[in-house]
Amino acid sequence: MMRLFKLEIQKNWTYPGFWIILGMHYFFLITVLFNLQDLAGSIDYSDNQYGNIDLSLVPLLQFPDIWHNITYISGFFKILLGIYIVIAITNEFQYNTVRLNLINGLTRFEFIVSKLLLILLISLVSLLVVFAAGLIIGLNNTDTATGVEMVEHSIFLFGYFIELLLYLNFALLVGIWLKRTGISIFVVLVYPLLVEPLLRWQFPDSIDQFFPIKAMDQLIVFPFPKYVGIEVPDTIPILAIVIGISWIIILFLLTNLILKRKNL
Amino acid sequence: MSIILTTSALSKRYGAIKAVQNLDLEISSGQVYGILGPNGSGKTTTLGMILGIINPSSGKFQWFNNTPLKNALYKIGSIIELPTFYPYLSAVQNLKIVTRIKGKGNDNIDSTIEKVGLSERKNSSFKTYSLGMKQRLALAAALVADPEVLVLDEPTNGMDPQGIADIRNLILEIADRGTTIFLASHLLDEVQKICSHVAVLEKGKKIYDGPVKQILKGEEQIEIWAEDPVLLQQLLSEFKGIEDLTKMADKFIIKLLPGPTKKDLHKYLIEKGVYPTHFMSRTGTLESKFLELLNHGK
Numbered sequence: 001m002m003r004l005f006k007l008e009i010q011k012n013w014t015y016p017g018f019w020i021i022l023g024m025h026y027f028f029l030i031t032v033l034f035n036l037q038d039l040a041g042s043i044d045y046s047d048n049q050y051g052n053i054d055l056s057l058v059p060l061l062q063f064p065d066i067w068h069n070i071t072y073i074s075g076f077f078k079i080l081l082g083i084y085i086v087i088a089i090t091n092e093f094q095y096n097t098v099r100l101n102l103i104n105g106l107t108r109f110e111f112i113v114s115k116l117l118l119i120l121l122i123s124l125v126s127l128l129v130v131f132a133a134g135l136i137i138g139l140n141n142t143d144t145a146t147g148v149e150m151v152e153h154s155i156f157l158f159g160y161f162i163e164l165l166l167y168l169n170f171a172l173l174v175g176i177w178l179k180r181t182g183i184s185i186f187v188v189l190v191y192p193l194l195v196e197p198l199l200r201w202q203f204p205d206s207i208d209q210f211f212p213i214k215a216m217d218q219l220i221v222f223p224f225p226k227y228v229g230i231e232v233p234d235t236i237p238i239l240a241i242v243i244g245i246s247w248i249i250i251l252f253l254l255t256n257l258i259l260k261r262k263n264l
Numbered sequence: 265m266s267i268i269l270t271t272s273a274l275s276k277r278y279g280a281i282k283a284v285q286n287l288d289l290e291i292s293s294g295q296v297y298g299i300l301g302p303n304g305s306g307k308t309t310t311l312g313m314i315l316g317i318i319n320p321s322s323g324k325f326q327w328f329n330n331t332p333l334k335n336a337l338y339k340i341g342s343i344i345e346l347p348t349f350y351p352y353l354s355a356v357q358n359l360k361i362v363t364r365i366k367g368k369g370n371d372n373i374d375s376t377i378e379k380v381g382l383s384e385r386k387n388s389s390f391k392t393y394s395l396g397m398k399q400r401l402a403l404a405a406a407l408v409a410d411p412e413v414l415v416l417d418e419p420t421n422g423m424d425p426q427g428i429a430d431i432r433n434l435i436l437e438i439a440d441r442g443t444t445i446f447l448a449s450h451l452l453d454e455v456q457k458i459c460s461h462v463a464v465l466e467k468g469k470k471i472y473d474g475p476v477k478q479i480l481k482g483e484e485q486i487e488i489w490a491e492d493p494v495l496l497q498q499l500l501s502e503f504k505g506i507e508d509l510t511k512m513a514d515k516f517i518i519k520l521l522p523g524p525t526k527k528d529l530h531k532y533l534i535e536k537g538v539y540p541t542h543f544m545s546r547t548g549t550l551e552s553k554f555l556e557l558l559n560h561g562k
Contacts, residue, residue: 007364015352096348100405103315103344104365105337264317 004114005121007106012118017087022122025080026129032077033070033133037061037141058227061141064152066134068223068234071160074130075220078164079189081122082171086184089115089175098264108259115172116252123164131157159219159236162244166216169251176255192216212251215243265292267329268413268444269314274323276309276468283309285468286323291461293412296435296445298459298476300452300554306468307448308345311417315342338366341406342415347398351391355382355401358390359408366409373408380404381430395422403431413444420454432458456480456550464557472557479553486526489515489542490533499536503529515542 012018032039041056060069092098101111134157138150171188178184192213200208208214218240226232267290274287284306291297299307312318314325316333327336349358359373377386380400385393393401399422406414419435420428435458439445449455455462456476463473472479490496493516500509500516505524510517520529526545533540 003364003367007361010357010361010364011350014357015350095351096346097350099317099344100348100362101365102317103337103340103342104362104405104409105334106365107334261319263312263319 001113001117004110005117008114008118008121012088015088017084021080021084021087025077025084025126028080029074029077029126029129030133032073033130034137036070036073036137055224055227058224059141061137063138063142063145063149064154064234065223066138066141067153067156068220070130070134070137071156072220072223074126074160075163078126078167081126081164082167082188083185084122085115085119085168085171086175086188087181088118089172090179090181090184093179094181102264109256112172112176112252112256112259116169119165119168119172123161123168126164127157127161130160153234155236156220159241159244162241162248163216163219165248166212166244166251169248169255170212173251173255173258177258209240210243212247215240215247219244265294267291268293268295269325269327269446271310271314271325272323274310274313274325275321276306276313276318277321282468284313284465287465287468287470289463289470289473291444291446293444294442296439296447296458296460298455298462299446299448299465300455300462300550301450301465302558303450304467305465307450307465308417309468310465311342311344311415311446311448315340315344315415317344338409339412340415341409341411341413342417343399343402343406343419344415344417346421347402349390349398349401349405352389354389355386355404358401359405362405362408368409372410376404376408379407379434396424396427399423399427399431403434407438411443413446414438416445416447418449418451419447420449420451428454452549452551452554462550464554466558476550480547480550484520485546486518486520486529487515487542487544487546488518488540490538490540492538496533496538496540499533499538503532505529 037056037060040058040060041054059065092101098111102108106114135150138145142149170191171184174187174191175184178187196211196213200211200214209218219236221232223232269289269291271287271289274284274289275282276284287306287310289297289299299310301307309318313320314327316337327333328339350361353361355377356373359376360370363370363373374383374386377383380403382397382400382404385397390398390401399419403416403419406416414435416435420431423431432454435445435447439458445458447455447459459476461474462476462479464471488496488500497509497511497516500506500518503524505521505528506518507521508517508519520526530540530543
């Protein structure tokens with residue numbers, strides 16, 4: 001396992017795209033999280049279906065609410081991580097280096113596992129960044145916080161981690177399947193926004209919760225309606241976590257199946 | 265001599281195209297085994313299958329007495345088609361990827377780069393290399409983990425004459441140390457110079473295999489000329505044991521039947537008072553034999 005991890009680090013460490021794209025991700029993420037209260041004020045919610053709320057007046061960044069709010073916001077930035085995973089995997093096909101790996105004795109399964117380790121690394125670093133940002137911002141915005149209040153609702157951090165793993169495994173599958181960078185990025189962007197919503201539209205709610213992107217979205221639901229008195233669960237349902245983890249496993253197995261059948 | 269690789273009824277179809285059909289090969293340790301054939305005859309597909317990057321449609325192959333492919337590949341160094349490396353990494357960094365995959369140390373890297381003549385540029389990124397330099401790095405990658413077997417697909421493709429000579433000498437040097445080599449090429453003279461055994465493929469089928477010496481046996485020709493060509497021709501046609509007398513502008517080309525030797529012929533001519541001004545023996549080329557084999561099927 002360590003061999004695969006080191007191999008993946010060797011491949012990425014001196015690749016300029018690794019630093020540029022991930023650097024952009026963490027820069028935007030941290031900037032937005034630290035300025036969330038001000039940014040929230042600049043959004044006009046007067047036409048919102050939930051009624052008239054001025055989010056700048058709402059304590060978004062106090063413990064324990066902060067975890068739900070910032071993990072929800074952080075989720076939007078994962079698109080950049082998805083794009084990097086697509087590039088990291090499609091590069092192996094564009095440069096044909098997947099052959100170099102296989103003829104020297106890496107199995108197709110090990111090849112996927114090494115990419116999974118890259119996904120785990122990126123997800124863990126992101127989790128740590130959001131956790132650290134949450135602690136700092138929360139402490140600055142909460143007058144008196146007990147230890148219990150600080151970690152209450154931290155299940156949303158776990159939800160964020162699952163969300164990243166699911167999304168990045170989806171990006172990995174698309175990259176392995178299509179092999180070309182441009183079209184893969186297009187699919188990774190368009191499927192969640194357009195294709196799956198159109199598919200889901202044909203199905204009742206009881207079924208559409210099992211779709212992969214829906215499964216990802218329902219881990220951390222839109223938190224702000226609670227500030228106009230609409231009930232929003234302050235935890236993640238076990239079923240959502242089970243569906244999310246199941247999708248990670250299914251995507252991983254599917255990715256292996258696709259690569260196994262390919263002539264490279 | 266132990267058996268390194270066997271393939272049995274190995275086949276690959278791409279839709280209606282049969283790229284390789286029922287291929288049976290057996291390669292023993294120490295052999296330099298050439299796989300010959302025109303473009304599109306299935307050489308690269310065959311190498312792709314035995315290296316695990318192309319899934320066979322049917323049939324089997326076996327490395328080192330049924331060693332699992334992954335473990336076998338640790339002991340094999342290979343070049344397949346165009347050199348492929350990470351363009352943003354240097355020669356050294358790319359070779360470190362190879363040794364990492366094979367679970368070997370990095371001790372050999374500098375000496376291997378030296379051996380293929382890439383030392384001066386070992387720290388420049390791969391994307392700045394010429395095709396010849398890329399090919400040299402590919403050979404370095406094949407050699408870096410001290411392989412027991414080398415699998416080389418068109419190893420001199422795209423190289424200049426100096427590069428071709430360098431690589432050939434290196435391959436021969438490696439073969440001398442007892443490393444088994446399996447080489448695909450469409451360059452016949454390359455195979456003739458390097459290989460001990462050869463298999464000829466045509467449209468995915470094996471049409472010949474055996475030692476190179478065997479394939480060239482009986483291919484010896486003699487060029488001969490004298491001051492009086494008319495008399496020479498007459499004497500030659502009277503000599504028992506000659507076939508295929510061909511008259512050229514400045515020489516006759518003959519082939520001896522089994523029996524009489526070159527010495528017998530020489531002696532016979534001198535006894536008859538004809539002193540050849542030109543008497544040269546030449547072996548047939550793989551090229552002529554190869555074309556004969558291919559045309560035979562038509």
